[in-house]
Amino acid sequence: MAMNEKGEKKKRKVKVIKIDVNKCNGCRACEVICSAFHSQTKYGTNNPSRSRIQVYFDPLKNIYVPVYASEYTPAECAGRNKYIMDGKEYIECAFCGASCPSRDLFKEPDSKLPLKCDMCEEEPPLQEPMCVQWCLNKALTYEEREEEIEEETELKELETGLESLIDRYGRQKLMETLARMAQKE
Numbered sequence: 001m002a003m004n005e006k007g008e009k010k011k012r013k014v015k016v017i018k019i020d021v022n023k024c025n026g027c028r029a030c031e032v033i034c035s036a037f038h039s040q041t042k043y044g045t046n047n048p049s050r051s052r053i054q055v056y057f058d059p060l061k062n063i064y065v066p067v068y069a070s071e072y073t074p075a076e077c078a079g080r081n082k083y084i085m086d087g088k089e090y091i092e093c094a095f096c097g098a099s100c101p102s103r104d105l106f107k108e109p110d111s112k113l114p115l116k117c118d119m120c121e122e123e124p125p126l127q128e129p130m131c132v133q134w135c136l137n138k139a140l141t142y143e144e145r146e147e148e149i150e151e152e153t154e155l156k157e158l159e160t161g162l163e164s165l166i167d168r169y170g171r172q173k174l175m176e177t178l179a180r181m182a183q184k185e
């Protein structure tokens with residue numbers, strides 16, 4: 001378990017948006033505000049296909065299911081999942097939040113770059129993500145909780161950070177900088 005200098009277990013903030021499909025009426029306000037908030041000049045343009053949340057509609061059951069954009073995956077699924085709810089079979093990929101080569105969902109419409117929900121990270125931070133603020137039916141609710149960090153998770157994050165620095169500056173330059181910093185200590 002990772003500890004801080006005082007010997008206490010380290011914690012990190014986990015942000016969660018809970019979805020209550022029974023309260024969603026398909027107004028798509030969440031899609032509209034997400035795409036507007038993430039447009040290049042903030043709120044300047046509004047193309048809901050840029051939204052990091054998409055509301056899936058099933059006309060037979062008359063229900064709406066908001067789905068959030070998650071990680072990009074370069075691989076297409078080896079198998080496809082089908083969901084059966086109340087006896088109704090839902091199409092393959094219906095509730096998947098991944099941006100992948102199989103479909104156009106969760107891709108920037110011009111560049112085709114993948115989109116991912118970033119919880120509306122801003123400086124100064126928002127009190128709640130925009131889609132939650134705009135969901136007047138309270139189908140989306142925001143929660144924050146603290147989780148203790150495992151050492152393995154911390155090391156993984158460190159490795160990811162180092163890999164991105166290597167990509168940017170090259171391994172040699174990174175090693176030289178670390179060696180220089182170590183000498184100063």
Ligand code: SF4
Nearest residue numbers: 024025027028030135
């Ligand atoms: S804003 Fe809320 S009610 Fe409207 S579509 Fe989005 S999740 Fe559903």
Ligand code: SF4
Nearest residue numbers: 034117119120129131
């Ligand atoms: S949390 Fe922010 S980025 Fe994520 S879907 Fe909602 S509005 Fe879009």
